[in-house]
Amino acid sequence: MGKIIELKKVNKWFDKFQVLKDINLEVAPQEKIVICGPSGSGKSTLIRCINRLEEHQEGNIVVDGVELSESTKNIEKIRAEVGMVFQQFNLFPHLSILDNCSLAPIWVKKLPKKEAEEIAMKNLTRVQIDDQAHKFPGQLSGGQQQRAAIARALCMEPKIMLFDEPTSALDPEMIKEVLDVMVDLAKGGMTMIVVTHEMGFAKEVADYMIFMDEGKIVERAKTKEFFENPKSDRTKLFLSQIL
Amino acid sequence: MNLAYLKPTKEKINTFLLLGSIFVIFAFFDILTNTFLNRNITGFLPQTISFFTPLILGYIGFYLIRIEFSGNRFLDKLNKNINSSNFNAFLTLLILFIIIKAISPLINWLILDANFVGSSKDDCTGNGACWVFIKVWFNRLMYGLYPDVEQWRVNSAFILLFTLVGIAFFVPQKIKKYFIIFLLFVYPFIGIKLLSGGSFGLVYVETAAWGGLSLTFIISAFAILFCFPIGVFLALGRRSSLPAIRYISIGFIELWRGVPLITVLFMAAVMFPMFLPDGTFIDKLIRVLIAITLFEAAYMAEVVRGGLQALPKGQYEAAKSLGMGYWRMNILIILPQALKLVIPGIANTLLALVKDTPLIFVVGLMELAGMIGLAKTNPKWLGMAMEGYVFAGLVFWVICYAMSRYSQNLEKKLSTER
Numbered sequence: 001m002g003k004i005i006e007l008k009k010v011n012k013w014f015d016k017f018q019v020l021k022d023i024n025l026e027v028a029p030q031e032k033i034v035i036c037g038p039s040g041s042g043k044s045t046l047i048r049c050i051n052r053l054e055e056h057q058e059g060n061i062v063v064d065g066v067e068l069s070e071s072t073k074n075i076e077k078i079r080a081e082v083g084m085v086f087q088q089f090n091l092f093p094h095l096s097i098l099d100n101c102s103l104a105p106i107w108v109k110k111l112p113k114k115e116a117e118e119i120a121m122k123n124l125t126r127v128q129i130d131d132q133a134h135k136f137p138g139q140l141s142g143g144q145q146q147r148a149a150i151a152r153a154l155c156m157e158p159k160i161m162l163f164d165e166p167t168s169a170l171d172p173e174m175i176k177e178v179l180d181v182m183v184d185l186a187k188g189g190m191t192m193i194v195v196t197h198e199m200g201f202a203k204e205v206a207d208y209m210i211f212m213d214e215g216k217i218v219e220r221a222k223t224k225e226f227f228e229n230p231k232s233d234r235t236k237l238f239l240s241q242i243l
Numbered sequence: 244m245n246l247a248y249l250k251p252t253k254e255k256i257n258t259f260l261l262l263g264s265i266f267v268i269f270a271f272f273d274i275l276t277n278t279f280l281n282r283n284i285t286g287f288l289p290q291t292i293s294f295f296t297p298l299i300l301g302y303i304g305f306y307l308i309r310i311e312f313s314g315n316r317f318l319d320k321l322n323k324n325i326n327s328s329n330f331n332a333f334l335t336l337l338i339l340f341i342i343i344k345a346i347s348p349l350i351n352w353l354i355l356d357a358n359f360v361g362s363s364k365d366d367c368t369g370n371g372a373c374w375v376f377i378k379v380w381f382n383r384l385m386y387g388l389y390p391d392v393e394q395w396r397v398n399s400a401f402i403l404l405f406t407l408v409g410i411a412f413f414v415p416q417k418i419k420k421y422f423i424i425f426l427l428f429v430y431p432f433i434g435i436k437l438l439s440g441g442s443f444g445l446v447y448v449e450t451a452a453w454g455g456l457s458l459t460f461i462i463s464a465f466a467i468l469f470c471f472p473i474g475v476f477l478a479l480g481r482r483s484s485l486p487a488i489r490y491i492s493i494g495f496i497e498l499w500r501g502v503p504l505i506t507v508l509f510m511a512a513v514m515f516p517m518f519l520p521d522g523t524f525i526d527k528l529i530r531v532l533i534a535i536t537l538f539e540a541a542y543m544a545e546v547v548r549g550g551l552q553a554l555p556k557g558q559y560e561a562a563k564s565l566g567m568g569y570w571r572m573n574i575l576i577i578l579p580q581a582l583k584l585v586i587p588g589i590a591n592t593l594l595a596l597v598k599d600t601p602l603i604f605v606v607g608l609m610e611l612a613g614m615i616g617l618a619k620t621n622p623k624w625l626g627m628a629m630e631g632y633v634f635a636g637l638v639f640w641v642i643c644y645a646m647s648r649y650s651q652n653l654e655k656k657l658s659t660e661r
Binding site: 051 | 555565567568576657
């Protein structure tokens with residue numbers, strides 16, 4: 001099967017501190033991958049490299065057949081195909097939820113306003129906040145904001161969705177509503193890379209688990225095997241601490 | 244024992260309220276008759292004590308009515324706000340009395356003793372202001388040296404402008420943008436053509452003859468119109484990732500911010516023509532306009548940069564992650580939020596700009612304050628500086644206060660989502 005994301009020998013430094021060390025990763029279409037690991041292990045940096053919110057200094061990253069390099073045209077094209085959901089939601093506070101969702105389709109994909117709003121409403125219905133469409137982000141709860149952020153990313157009809165700790169900033173009772181949306185999305189066949197500490201979610205949807213520590217991929221395994229029979233000691237220690 | 248009996252309590256509220264009110268009323272009666280009727284009803288007392296009677300009586304009165312939880316809402320509010328302690332009561336009275344004392348001569352000068360009728364300085368016989376001065380010079384203060392018979396052109400230019408702005412406020416959103424585009428890109432040319440003439444059968448009026456309040460408006464409007472976008476570009480440039488653009492922006496901003504406006508104007512008017520090739524001529528007003536615009540743009544840039552820096556990094560990342568390029572990100576996401584944050588700072592800069600316009604006197608252009616400077620040196624009208632500058636101050640205050648109110652409204656209107 002063809003790969004939609006390929007990382008080869010990716011290295012990245014922040015000044016002199018190396019955050020990513022020789023990362024090799026391949027993701028096939030419709031695969032769901034969950035990345036876990038202690039804080040500071042480079043998980044967020046890794047997925048931010050995939051849509052080039054961070055630049056890598058060595059190695060190749062190929063997304064959907066396009067090599068990520070200095071060329072701005074390439075980057076904007078890739079970003080339009082790769083949706084991202086942030087820990088802090090990052091909705092645009094000066095726009096209504098509907099405008100948040102329809103803005104990029106109108107201005108980046110050049111869709112007519114009416115069509116963009118139809119797509120927006122469809123996706124807002126999918127994440128079950130269509131009744132909040134005309135409110136502003138500040139008037140919504142954290143869980144609703146994060147679902148709106150997911151809808152906003154979906155409106156670009158991306159091939160890949162990246163989730164950067166989507167539930168870490170949420171109150172416990174709101175985590176479930178966001179995870180439900182993500183599970184639904186996974187069942188719909190979306191290619192997903194998720195950085196999260198929600199191991200219940202990982203067990204339910206992930207095809208592969210990746211464990212990172214100190215900028216390296218320590219272990220990559222099928223989900224069942226990863227939880228039942230982890231190979232490295234570092235993984236065992238981590239799992240014993242969080243499970 | 245006696246003292247405890249004197250303490251205001253809720254039980255004896257009516258007695259204390261009556262007593263206290265009598266003291267307070269008497270105190271104000273004393274100061275008012277003193278100030279406005281020139282009659283000292285406590286004249287039988289030694290002079291020092293007589294002078295301070297209102298303060299002493301008012302103080303006692305305020306003490307007597309300071310009843311906690313009286314149940315009377317008005318009294319409670321009064322006590323809480325201006326009479327919460329002995330010291331506050333004293334301050335309240337002192338400030339009120341100083342205001343009363345100061346207002347009286349001011350009103351006398353401005354209105355009661357002022358002269359309104361007449362046509363020359365000799366008609367001003369009272370002790371107060373000579374508003375005849377403003378009346379006689381009014382035309383010049385509004386239009387400068389613009390020829391009398393052509394002044395209808397200035398009037399119609401401004402009436403057209405205000406009508407358009409007025410209509411733009413009330414038309415629905417869809418048509419509004421056409422009005423704004425017309426006002427920004429078409430009207431300035433119509434206005435300038437109307438004022439300067441030279442074609443369409445209009446007599447040419449050189450810019451040196453423009454002046455007065457109309458020139459204040461013209462300079463302010465053009466400078467505001469241009470300094471705002473230039474400032475935004477400079478602010479973006481200063482944060483650009485391209486070193487060349489960044490350093491040019493920084494250099495520009497720091498250069499213009501570091502030089503006094505009066506120097507800039509002088510250079511624009513006197514030194515700049517020396518560097519031009521022979522035969523080329525740029526109108527003095529245009530040179531001054533460019534100078535003021537660039538000067539204020541540097542300030543505007545720093546205000547806008549403050550707003551850009553206040554936005555969380557996540558807003559930039561979210562915009563990028565949706566595939567937006569630099570311009571779309573800034574125009575759709577970043578600037579709307581950043582500019583809204585710094586509306587007070589923008590208003591500040593624009594107010595300062597309006598109030599800086601009188602400085603153009605250094606190059607010989609006379610707006611409102613400049614015309615007053617000219618009028619007060621007229622041999623027939625010597626000694627009218629006070630009237631002139633009070634009038635100018637009033638006019639500037641009205642303009643600036645209107646701008647300030649507008650910026651506050653704008654802020655309120657745009658802050659619905661927070």
